[in-house]
Amino acid sequence: MAAASSSSSSSSMRLLLLCLLGFCVALSHQQSTDSCRFSRLNTVADLVPFDTRSFRCIAAWKDEDFVLRYKNTAPSEWSFVLSAPDKGSYVAVGFSGKGLMVGSSAVVGWAPHGKGTVKQYYLGGKSQDEVSPNKGLLKLVKNKAVVVSHSDRLYLAFQISTDYPQPHLIYSVGPENNLPDSDGVLPVHRNMYSHAFNYTSGIAYKTADSLDAGFPRQRQHGLLAMMGWGVLLPIGMITARYFRQLEPYWFYSHMAIQAIGYILGLAAVVLGFRINPAGLNNIDIHRALGVAILVMASLQVLAILARPDKTSKVRRYWNWYHHNIGRAAILLAIGNVFLGLTIAQEVNAYIVSYGVFAAVWVLAVAAFEMKRCYADDD
Numbered sequence: 118m119a120a121a122s123s124s125s126s127s128s129s130m131r132l133l134l135l136c137l138l139g140f141c142v143a144l145s146h147q148q149s150t151d152s153c154r155f156s157r158l159n160t161v162a163d164l165v166p167f168d169t170r171s172f173r174c175i176a177a178w179k180d181e182d183f184v185l186r187y188k189n190t191a192p193s194e195w196s197f198v199l200s201a202p203d204k205g206s207y208v209a210v211g212f213s214g215k216g217l218m219v220g221s222s223a224v225v226g227w228a229p230h231g232k233g234t235v236k237q238y239y240l241g242g243k244s245q246d247e248v249s250p251n252k253g254l255l256k257l258v259k260n261k262a263v264v265v266s267h268s269d270r271l272y273l274a275f276q277i278s279t280d281y282p283q284p285h286l287i288y289s290v291g292p293e294n295n296l297p298d299s300d301g302v303l304p305v306h307r308n309m310y311s312h313a314f315n316y317t318s319g320i321a322y323k324t325a326d327s328l329d330a331g332f333p334r335q336r337q338h339g340l341l342a343m344m345g346w347g348v349l350l351p352i353g354m355i356t357a358r359y360f361r362q363l364e365p366y367w368f369y370s371h372m373a374i375q376a377i378g379y380i381l382g383l384a385a386v387v388l389g390f391r392i393n394p395a396g397l398n399n400i401d402i403h404r405a406l407g408v409a410i411l412v413m414a415s416l417q418v419l420a421i422l423a424r425p426d427k428t429s430k431v432r433r434y435w436n437w438y439h440h441n442i443g444r445a446a447i448l449l450a451i452g453n454v455f456l457g458l459t460i461a462q463e464v465n466a467y468i469v470s471y472g473v474f475a476a477v478w479v480l481a482v483a484a485f486e487m488k489r490c491y492a493d494d495d
Contacts, residue, residue, distance in 0.1 A: 151184050151200045151270055152176065158186060158198060158272070164265045165274045167196055173319050177210075178288045178310045185210070185286070187316065193280050194258065195316075199273040199288075203228065203266050206291035207303065208273055211240065212255060214461050215335040216285040216311055219243060222253030223287065225303065226264030226273035227296050233264035235275065236301050241465070250301035255279075286321075287311040335461050338388040342457060343471060345381025346410055346450035349374050351478050354447055359485040372421075379414050382450075386411050399460055406453040413446040451475055 151157045153174035162169050172186035177199070184200040201208040211223030218240050226235045239252040258276035265272040289306040297303050312321045353374035360367040386407055420439050425432045455475075458468050 150182065153184065157268070157270070158200070161265045161267045161272050164263065164267075165198065165272070166261050166263055167274070167276060169196075169198060169274075172196070172198065175314075175319060175321055177286070177312075177321070180310070181288070181290055181308060183208070183288055183290075183310075189316070190276070193278055194276060195279060195282050196261075196276045197224075197274070199226075199271075201271050201273070201290065203269050203271045204290075205229075205294035205296065206307065207297060208271055208291075209238075209287075209289045209306075210273070211287035211289070212277075212283040213285040213287055213311070214283045216287075216313065218287055218309070218311075220461075221283075221285075221287055222255045223289075224255065224257070224262065224273065224275050225297075226262075226271065227291070228264050228266035228271060229296055231266050233266065234297075234301075235262040235264050235273065238303070245302065245305060248303055250303075282316060284313055284315070285311060286314050334388060334392055338385050338392060339454075339457055339461060339467070341381050341388065342385035342407070342450075343454050343467075345378045345383075345385055346414075346446075347454040347471065348474060349378030349381065350414070350443075350450060351447050353378060354443060355478075355481065355485070359489075375417070379418060382414060383411065399456065403453060403456050403460055406449055406456070410446050410450050410453065413442050413449075417443055417446070 153176060156174065158169055158172070167190065169186070172188045174184065174186045177183040177185040182202050186198040186200070188196050190196045197210070199208060199210050207225050207227040209223045209225040211218065211221040213221035219242055221240050223238045223240060224235065225238055226233060228234070236250050237253040237255055237257055239249045239254070241247040241249060256278040258278060262275035263273075265274070287309065288311070289309040291297075291304050292307045295304045314321045353371050356367055356374060357371040360370075389404065389407060417439065420435065420442075423435075425435055454471060455468075458471065
């Protein structure tokens with residue numbers, strides 16, 4: 118009986134030790150994790166340079182245990198705290214209007230030996246030398262950005278001045294135990310993730326416009342509008358005004374070019390109304406101009422159908438209407454293309470390319486007008 122009692126006691130002790138060990142492991146895991154349900158933000162609240170109470174919380178990136186907290190803390194001011202495991206690497210959150218890493222601005226933080234560094238980066242391309250430190254389009258509030266290392270987690274806190282942050286968030290994490298150098302050059306990220314985000318509802322969702330989509334809806338809209346309204350319509354105008362000696366080919370060329378331009382432009386307008394406007398500045402102005410251009414282009418189509426004969430007395434009024442409405446539509450289209458590229462924060466290649474086209478078009482029109490003036494003098 119004594120032997121049986123001793124054996125039972127020994128088994129109980131082993132079970133108790135295993136339970137204690139399991140509890141310790143679970144407790145250690147809990148101490149190194151963070152969640153919206155069991156928040157550990159209060160443990161570093163004194164180290165963050167702004168009040169973090171009543172922040173909204175989302176599980177931003179479950180695979181890497183990223184937790185994002187945010188709040189509209191003042192008019193035109195938003196505060197963020199990104200929590201992530203500290204694996205001797207940097208953590209980053211980027212803001213994008215179209216869900217692509219290229220063209221976005223990111224806040225990046227790392228904390229070697231507890232000493233935190235926070236920098237803003239502009240992601241001008243996919244190569245390492247195109248990721249520029251201390252640059253970007255975010256208006257970070259001065260002295261309000263810190264990164265804190267506590268209990269094996271990093272807390273990246275910052276504030277930005279904006280009426281509404283851009284609607285796509287991009288997260289990345291650096292390779293383990295590999296920090297940026299003294300100049301802030303980032304090692305290539307180990308992993309990345311993005312989602313669209315509604316700050317009002319707190320709902321994050323993957324969309325076709327996210328990071329994995331190489332040709333998002335915004336870019337489809339932009340290219341259709343650029344080619345339809347911004348390129349083909351101006352070229353069609355040149356064909357009609359300066360090549361009338363090529364009768365009747367100028368007329369058929371003009372009609373074909375303008376018809377294709379109208380169809381592409383119409384498709385761009387339809388696609389534009391399917392884009393989420395949250396976080397995009399001046400989007401209402403851009404849309405209003407787009408609708409105005411569509412209306413004027415539609416009036417041009419109707420004018421062709423009601424074109425009077427050349428011998429008609431009202432032909433001169435029709436010409437005045439057709440020519441001036443067309444010119445106004447083209448000028449508005451060129452301006453709206455540039456506005457759209459600015460709103461989308463498109464990569465410089467698109468802006469420069471269209472800028473070159475617009476400059477060449479203006480020079481060509483000026484040269485043709487001078488030629489017409491000299492011809493009339495003769």
